[in-house]
Amino acid sequence: MEGELPNTLTAQGCILACATVRGVFYAAVQERRSSKVWALVVLIKRGRGYYNCTYKEMEERDGPVEDHCPVRILELLSPLPACSHDEEYCRLCNAEIALEGGQWNSRALPGQRPDVxxxxxxxxxxxxxxxxxxxAPLHEPGGTASCSTCWARNWRERCRANDERERQARRRAKAVRPGTRVRFGRPLQFSNGEQRDTFIFVTRSTFRAPDSNDRYSIPRWRIDHEFKIISPPLA
Ligand SMILES: [Zn+2]
Ligand SMILES: [Zn+2]
Incomplete structure (x- = not known):
């Protein structure tokens, strides 16, 4: 993968560690000149044919939507500089807002029409x-300044929060043993058109119907779906 990269972002540095998670390539890149380490995120889209692969390279400072960078890569990144933004930003639309008379208002920026x-x-x-x-909704505080350092900080936090959530989900899933009856938060749709929410765990990502021997494959069930243990297996 490293060798295949178009190398526009990595030309100035080298990759210390990388991983591909859900079709997204994450890497800690060390800049040759400054020795600073930052995160590279590459979306990989595979089309038809062997050579038909498209890439979209981003860096953490772009605030990528894809936020499943493994913690071992995050640990290698240089700390981000602190930045202070005295302004408050709207959580919904990200406009700069100020509290005036008990209400959050945005002001027109230079060049904008006053009605914004x-x-x-x-x-x-x-x-x-x-x-x-x-x-349109009323402004609410809690947004992020359009500052690339803030985008990067927010991205790192999202990746860590996702990792924590997935670790907890995996821990919870350990209580699911062969024979455990599990109900998912909402019915799952299968390719045969069937919808079902209650299953008996068989192994790995295989479940069976409680009332038949039909088998179902539910990949990534531990972290992609809410579930409840209905009854543990008989000892
Ligand atoms: Zn707003
Ligand atoms: Zn900032």
Whole structure:
């Protein structure tokens, strides 16, 4: 993988450690000149044919959406410089906001139309975040400054939080033994069109139906799905 990389971002450095997780390549890259270590994230899309592979290279400072970088790689990264942003940013639309008269308001930046200012998000807010009256949501504090150091810090935190969540899920899954009856938080859809939420664990990612010997493969069930143990196997 390392040898295949288009080498635009890594030209100035070398890869100390790397991993491919869910089709995303993560690497700790050490810069030759400064010896600083930062994270490279490469999306790999495999198309048809042997040579048909496309890459999208990003670095942590781009704040990639893909946030399953293994902790052993995160541990190698240079600490990020502290930055202070006195401004508050909207959690929903990321506009710069200020508390005025008990209300969070955005101001028009130079060159923006004055009507972007006010208590409501103009654009960029998540679908479904609308205010109860159906129009744009009110600004809420808690957003991140559009600062690449902050994007990187936020990305590192997300990766660590995901790792912690997955470790807890794996620990919980240890109680699932062959014969354990498990119910998933919501019904799973199978390629034969069947939907089912309750199974008996067989081994690895194989389950069977409680009322028949039909087998089901549920890859990554430990971390991708909420589940409840309905009854432990008979000793
Ligand atoms: Zn907003
Ligand atoms: Zn910052």
């Amino acid at each position: 200012a006010g208590p409501r998000c103009i654009r960029g807010y998540p679908i479904g975040a609308a205010a109860p009256d159906g129009s």
